[in-house]
Amino acid sequence: MDIEAALEEISRAPNLDSLQSLKVQYLGKNGQVTQAMKTLGQLPPEERKEKGRVLNAWKQALEEALEVREAQLKEQALQARLEQEALDVSLPGYAFPSGGLHITSRIVLELVNIFRRLGFSVVEGPEVESEFFNFDALNMPEWHPARDMQDTFWVELNRATEEAFTIQGPFAEDVSGLGGAVLRTHTSGMQIRYMIQHTPPFKIVVPGRVFRYEQTDASHEAMFHQLEGLVVGPNITMADLKGAISELARGLFGKEGKARFQPTFFPFVEPGVQFAMWWPERQKWLELGGAGMVHPYLFKAVDDYRERQGLPRVYEGMTGWAFGMGVERLALLRYGIPDIRYFYQNRLSFLRQFRG
Ligand code: PHE
16 A cells, blocks of 8 residues: 555545545545554564554554545635625615605604693594584584585494494493494594593693595595694683694794684684694795684583583683694695695605605
8 A cells, every 4th residue: 555645645635525435445444554454463473563553653644634634625615615605794784675654644743742842641532433522512513514414424333333432431331322423524522532531731632533525636635634732721821822833833843933823713612713834934824723712612511421420520610722733734735745645645656755
């Protein structure tokens, strides 16, 4: 056996497989060196010693060579893999497509946050509402034109919808005797719901979806959003209302923002106003909503209801103000959006413009 040639061959083994077969060839059970060692016993003692030493030296040399080559081959394989899988950590990452808040949600949050800073609580109410909360208790009796089939979606009650407009808390069971069910035409019904369950003073805002039975066009949708506000306490005045709406104007339009109030009629406020806000950038007034002092009829309706539930009357001697404004309307005006239907078509080309 030519040991030099064997060592040479090992040092050139092209890969781990061929290295393994070389190992078997020399040092395996039937390998050349192993076999030679087995025949040692048949040699005369002097020869045996000499031959034994040589074979041991070969074996050791072969083992070393195999180990060295194996380490080299493994290192090469590692380098090759590293090169192939090279990761440039300085490359910019892939931007995964991400969603964002809908423009309506953004406006609602903006509005609500302004009122939060003024100490208002944010509450929400059901979209399926009883006739009583949506109309009667708001001083809009049966003959009121707003209850016309033209304006209101009436809902046939079944178990599911009954649950949907069940009032939370102590009145949970009391949905009978409150008239039919409607998709709320405004968020003002929450004025009543909230007053029934709370003792003044309080300040709340109520964002929510409302529904009108309407032919849709660029400026009319059957569904849109409102923000309702209600403040009730012992000495609440019209000046407080003007202050809050003016603060809202500054919150929305900056230091030069201001509000304007003009008399108008809503059955549930007296006096009633409509308000507009000054948009400094465009130098124009934006008509945004209605407001006014809570009509005494509401306090009486709420106290009567409470009394029927065995609760104390707590609204005598109280005053309050309320407002309601259109959320999409604010967005339409402020961003110059030409068609309210864009809000619900969910076209990405529209929505992406308001990702902020
Ligand atoms: N609910 C009225 C509307 O839908 C707005 C409003 C709310 C007016 C509160 C006065 C007070 O137009």
